[in-house]
Structures are given as C-alpha cells and as structure tokens.
Amino acid sequence: MIRVLIADDEAPARGKLERWVAEQPDMQVAGYAEDGLAAAQGIEQLHPDVALLDIQMPGLSGLEVAAQLEESSAPLIVFVTAFDEHAVKAFELNAVDYLLKPYDKDRLLRALQRVRERLGGGEGRSAAVAMARAQTASSERLLVPDGERLQLIDTTSIEWLEADDNYVHVHTAARRYLLRRTLQDLLLQLGGERFVRIHKSAAVNLSAIAALTPLFKGDYEIELRNGRGLRLSRRYRDVLFARMGR
Amino acid sequence: MALFWLWGLFWLLMITTAVQDALRNPAISWWEPVLWEGTSALAASCWLLLAMRARERYAQYLERPLIWFGHHLRWLPLIVPTFIVAVYAVRHGVYGLAGRPYPHPPWLWVFIYETLKLVLFASLWLGILFGFDSYAQWQSQRRRLLEVQKALSEAQLARLQGQLRPHFFFNALNTISALMHVDVARADRLVAGLGDLLHISLRSGEQEMTPLREELRSLELYAQIMQERFRDRVTLNWYADPAILDTPVPALLLQPLLENAFRHGVERSTVAVHIDVTARAEGHSLSVVVSNTGSSLAADYREGVGLRNCRERLSIIYGAGAALRVQDEGGAVAARVLIPLAGGKR
Numbered sequence: 001m002i003r004v005l006i007a008d009d010e011a012p013a014r015g016k017l018e019r020w021v022a023e024q025p026d027m028q029v030a031g032y033a034e035d036g037l038a039a040a041q042g043i044e045q046l047h048p049d050v051a052l053l054d055i056q057m058p059g060l061s062g063l064e065v066a067a068q069l070e071e072s073s074a075p076l077i078v079f080v081t082a083f084d085e086h087a088v089k090a091f092e093l094n095a096v097d098y099l100l101k102p103y104d105k106d107r108l109l110r111a112l113q114r115v116r117e118r119l120g121g122g123e124g125r126s127a128a129v130a131m132a133r134a135q136t137a138s139s140e141r142l143l144v145p146d147g148e149r150l151q152l153i154d155t156t157s158i159e160w161l162e163a164d165d166n167y168v169h170v171h172t173a174a175r176r177y178l179l180r181r182t183l184q185d186l187l188l189q190l191g192g193e194r195f196v197r198i199h200k201s202a203a204v205n206l207s208a209i210a211a212l213t214p215l216f217k218g219d220y221e222i223e224l225r226n227g228r229g230l231r232l233s234r235r236y237r238d239v240l241f242a243r244m245g246r
Numbered sequence: 247m248a249l250f251w252l253w254g255l256f257w258l259l260m261i262t263t264a265v266q267d268a269l270r271n272p273a274i275s276w277w278e279p280v281l282w283e284g285t286s287a288l289a290a291s292c293w294l295l296l297a298m299r300a301r302e303r304y305a306q307y308l309e310r311p312l313i314w315f316g317h318h319l320r321w322l323p324l325i326v327p328t329f330i331v332a333v334y335a336v337r338h339g340v341y342g343l344a345g346r347p348y349p350h351p352p353w354l355w356v357f358i359y360e361t362l363k364l365v366l367f368a369s370l371w372l373g374i375l376f377g378f379d380s381y382a383q384w385q386s387q388r389r390r391l392l393e394v395q396k397a398l399s400e401a402q403l404a405r406l407q408g409q410l411r412p413h414f415f416f417n418a419l420n421t422i423s424a425l426m427h428v429d430v431a432r433a434d435r436l437v438a439g440l441g442d443l444l445h446i447s448l449r450s451g452e453q454e455m456t457p458l459r460e461e462l463r464s465l466e467l468y469a470q471i472m473q474e475r476f477r478d479r480v481t482l483n484w485y486a487d488p489a490i491l492d493t494p495v496p497a498l499l500l501q502p503l504l505e506n507a508f509r510h511g512v513e514r515s516t517v518a519v520h521i522d523v524t525a526r527a528e529g530h531s532l533s534v535v536v537s538n539t540g541s542s543l544a545a546d547y548r549e550g551v552g553l554r555n556c557r558e559r560l561s562i563i564y565g566a567g568a569a570l571r572v573q574d575e576g577g578a579v580a581a582r583v584l585i586p587l588a589g590g591k592r
Contacts, residue, residue, distance in 0.1 A: 009513070010417070010475045016424035035516045056413075058514045082416035101420035 002119065003030035005048035007039035007065070008080065009057045013101070017052055017080075020108050027112070036060025040068060040143055041150050048075045050115050052099075055081040060152075063087065067138035067189065070181045071126040076118055078111055087135065094131040139191040144170055144177035153177075155190055159208040159224055163201035173226060196240050198222060199233035206243060249378055253294060257287040281340055285333045293325055294371065301379060308380045318372050322365065330360050411505070415440075418471045425474070436474055443467045450497040458525060458532070459491040465504050465523060472508050479519060480512045486525040493532050495585060496559050502552030503536040503581040510579070511538035522578075532587050537580035543572070553581070560585070
C-alpha cells in the first residue's frame, strides 16, 4: 500500500484530494494536515510514502515544510498550488512533481501514476527537498521537536551540532534538541555560511567561537563563547581557518 | 536636412538656367548671370537660416497656419530692403571691379519688382517649411498619442489585476470543482457568485464610481467565496448605515482591504479569525472600516500594491479630501477609508 499524506488548509481542497486518492486500490490516505506545522509533524510521525503539499498554508508553507525534511528519508512530494509562477518555474526546472489548482481527476491520476513510477528511486525526493531549500530561507530557520510538538528556531541561536548515529543534537544557549537527521543533511540545509564541520561528528556556528588553542598533532581546542571546549580535528582545520579568514 | 538639399538643388537649377540663357546671348558674358543668381542665393540663404532659427519658436503656431505665416512674414518689411541693398551693392561692386557699369532699370522699378518677387519667393519657401514642420509635428504627436494610449491601457490592466488576484480565481475554481462532488446546489451558487464578481471587475474599467450598496455587494460576493474555502476559520460581521448606501464610491476600492484581511488574517492563521466590515457617516465623511483579528502589523510593515493603488485612486479622485489609514486597533488590524460625503472634486 502506498500511504499518502494530504496537507491543505482548505477543507474542500482536502476533500477533493481524498476522494480520488482513496479510490486508488494501491493507495491509502495516511493522514491530513491543515497547516504547515501539522504537515511536518504528520510526515515525522506517520512516515507516509507520498505527501501532497499545498504551498499556501498558515504557519509554514508547503515549500518550507519540504525544505525541513531529510533528503534521503523524505516522502515523495507533489506540490499543489493555485498560482505561483516563480515556484512553478522551479518545479519545471528541477523535474519536481506538482499539481496546479484547479485540476481534474485525469490530471491528479497522472500525477499519482508518476508517483508510482518514482517511488522506487531516490532522486525524486532529494530533488524536491533540494529545490524547496533553494526557494526558501531554510538556512535561517530550523524545525525542531519540542516535546510532542514541532517548533521553528532561529539558526543564529544554534551554537553547535553534535552527530549521534542517525541523530543530531542541536545545542543552543538555552537548551538541546534531538533531531532524527544526519549531520551531513542538516549541514546541507543550513548552508556553509554559518556552520562549519570541526570533526567527523560535530559542526560549529562560526559566530559562537571565542578562542582557538593548538593541541598536539595539528589538532586544536575550540573554546565557545559559553566556555565549552570542543576539539577541532586537523582534517577540518584548513576549511575552518579559511572560513574564519586566518 | 531634406530642406537644405531641396534649397541647394533649387539654386543650382536657377543658376544653370540663367547661365544657359546667357550663353545664347552674345551681349552677356557667362559670369554675369552667375553673379546675379549667386548674390540672390547668398542673401536668400541668410534669410532661410534666420527663418530656420525662428521655427522652434513659431512651432507652437503650426496648428493655426495663418498665424504661423503671419509670424514669419511680418519680418519681410525689414528683410526686403536689406536684401535689395545687399544684393545690388555686391553686384555694383563686382561690376565696378570688372570696370563695367551694372545696367539695371531705375531704382523705384527695381524696388517694386524685387519686393514682389521676394514676397512670392518667401511665401513659396515658407509653404515648404510649413509642410516639413507640420509633418514632423504630426508624426511626433502620433507617436506620443500611441505611447499615452499604451500607458493608459497598461495602467488599466494593472488596476484590474490588482483588484482580483489570479490566485483568488484559481483557488475559487478549485473549491467549486471540489464542491461539485458534494453539493451541486452550493457549487452552482459559487459559480454564479464568481460570475457576478467577474462582471463587476470587468465593468469597473469603464464605470469608475458605484453606489456604496453595490460596492458592499461585491465585497460580500468575495467573502462568500472565501468563506466557502475557509469555512470554520472565519466569521464575518457586516454593518452599514442605511442612510448612506447611495453614496457614490470608486468601484472596487474596498476590495484590497477585504483581500488583505483574508490574506494576512485568515490565510496565515490556524485559529478562527473574525472580520468586521462597517460603513457609517462620520461628520462630513463616509467611513468604511475593514478589521480582522488574527494578525498584527509587523514592526517593518510596508504597504502592498493593493493598498498603494487604493491610496492613489483616492488622491486622484478626492485630492486631500479622502484618507486611508491602516493600524493595530485592540487586537485587530483595521483599515479605515474616509471619503467626503459631498462627492469628489470633479
């Protein structure tokens, strides 16, 4: 069964998608979302195979939701929108699936057929996420779990990132969040402007660094503004120095 | 430029025919006609240059030819004697150098004859100049007219687009196509409402003012469609003082205000939003307020195209007599339009 999440803030629009998706013998509606945060939460908890994301939603837009997903584990995304020349151009350029409102049954079925064909491969998902990241300010805001809920935090408030298997601890001055993402994917989203890797399993916010002290064998000790010490591996030393302008 | 070529050609022809005449007449040597025509050409060229210098200044009279000719011709009493004196002085001088007398009729006769010739000649060339200038003016006017027409239609189009966004139409159509499967009667009503709204929007291009009653009706049509889309997320409250329903207001002026209430209030909020539309008389003004809960003005708030168009239209129609204010008011954002009750300044 292909499990589908439907996210649209308008009840009639959700109803229309549900009617035809539920008709498909190999598909099943896994859940609904009425706004962007609920859509992100639904994807996180229900792990649908496919997400039909309306672009204009309160809280987070469909594009912003997609930008916060992990490239490799994201569901296959079909964006749904009424009128957004800019986004549609980007969809076309990146071969990302989309549906223009108003659509008829034929057009939706064609989109669903494409989804079936794409489900095997991985490039479809990563293209949608990468495009959504390029279209939104996804390096400025990060969606993190806060108890049962999800919330957006300002990425300038993040001091450093610590990988832990397939999880990442996000350290801010106030607290720590646990994200089920790889460090590599998270750094792809946050971009190279603000965060730099310091060893295999950690990255640091450049503006959180207070001092650097040389250790043995070319390693360094990084002191953060909050007093915490981190190790800088010599493998990542040159990149960090270049970024800091030394 | 073309005028100078014509001028040169004309004098070349004059000199050539005069020389050919002279060649058949043994009493006259070849240089004599060249001197006669040459001095005339020189003096006439001076006049033409002066006339060309004045053409900018007289261009404003091109639409009234008699006045234009009058302005050019009034210089003739000064030009004619100067011309005759200059031309005959040069001819006498050259003949004198050649040691021969310059034979010509008595002075009075010369004066009358040359004056007549000059008036005819000047009129002919002014006619040509007039032709050139008015053609150029006609062309530039036509170009300007085309430009103005283009700008006007673009402005009109922009206004139409600003009034009802394509986004609204596509979403409305999608809502209708969803409703069709559930409630045909309601879908039908929405199609009719959308049609009415489209009619009003198309008509607003030619009919600028509409009674407040009609304007409120178009707002209701819009709200009806939006309410169908956002069902339990929005409630609306309407109040209009019956005494002012006939007041003329610019058509679709209030549309952007309600659109903003939906766009920034309802569409961005996950909780239910309340929208209030109130129209009443306030002193000598008609006051219309559209307010919505669920949003507040950002610190770096900047007006969008809709409000800017609205403001621009108000100032074109009413001058300083009308006002548009958007502000936070007790947990809601309120857009307030004040229009003089006595009507516009036109």
